[in-house]
Amino acid sequence: MFPFVLCAEDGAPEDMAVAAYHLDAGNLEMGWSHLFRELRMVGNVRAAFTESRSFAFRKEPKLYRGVFRKSSEGAVSLAYTGAEAMAVHVGADYAYYRKSGDADVRRIPESSSRRGSLALFPSLVNLDIQALAQTYDLYGDFTSEGGWRLQLVAKPESDVDYERIDLTGTAREVNGIDLYKSARSSIRIRMDAAEFPEAFSEAEVADYFFEPEAEHAMQP
Known part of the structure; x- marks a missing residue:
């Protein structure tokens, strides 16, 4: 089984309180407009x-660890460590993976539901509010300590994998992403302190922002 983020099951969480303030993506208040602008200006992240x-059928959560990377161009890499080590490279219109020790890069098929779920991830970590607002109602609030919480609640007419998504952060850092299909089926991601490298090394790009050889050869 792939250790992918964005892979759970069942309905919507009924025991989670929605944040106090509804956000209008087309007419954001100054505080939110400033925050999203600052977050979009963040380049490389590690x-x-x-x-x-x-999961509803498991007594204890299953844990995975790894390293998250976001490029200044908005692409995302998730490098899982441990027994199921592998890396995933995902952007707005592609999703690739490579298992540890395997030189072959594989594309996740367009028809795969996993591909569709992963496609949401760049919009989340880049906080593409206009794109997210197409399928989710947005709610949020700020804390007195300078933190913030953004909640996405699926619109009734939306056909999405996740009925509820919570993001938390402090200043320009996203430090938590929670994805729910039910109160008992969820994925919770917690980030350690982020680094903001001016550029990724050539080795990091090759190891974590890879693409299939055939597609690489077509680049100018």
């Missing part, structure tokens, strides 16, 4: 993460 998956 952070260790822990991913906890809870």
